[in-house]
Amino acid sequence: MEVLHHDLPFLVDSVRTELNRRGYSIHTLQTTVLSVRRGAKGELLEILPKGTQGEGILQESLMYLRSTAAPMPPSSTCWPASWSRCWPKCAWWWPISSR
Numbered sequence: 001m002e003v004l005h006h007d008l009p010f011l012v013d014s015v016r017t018e019l020n021r022r023g024y025s026i027h028t029l030q031t032t033v034l035s036v037r038r039g040a041k042g043e044l045l046e047i048l049p050k051g052t053q054g055e056g057i058l059q060e061s062l063m064y065l066r067s068t069a070a071p072m073p074p075s076s077t078c079w080p081a082s083w084s085r086c087w088p089k090c091a092w093w094w095p096i097s098s099r
Helices: 010-023 079-085
Strands: 002-006 025-039 044-048 057-067 092-094
Touching: 010 025, 010 057
Parallel strands: none
Antiparallel strands: 002 057, 025 044, 025 057
8 A cells, every 4th residue: 555645743653553453464664755846736746855845845754555455445435534533634545456
């Protein structure tokens, strides 16, 4: 899975906790924080050097996770609702493969 979200304290721990609660066993977790500039509609305009600060520059956390199969497959209706309890804005996620 990949998760892209505006960077927040404890974001990685929150994602890991929610996945574990749903029965996933995470065996790979890679993260980075990207400095980006986005347009008015949220479209990516530019990826900047790491740590760049300034007006209109956002810090976004990108997570790549690999896990074992879960007893309950994720669905787009159950995940954002449960994650929104942790964060004021919905986190976006999508499966990379269905192994």
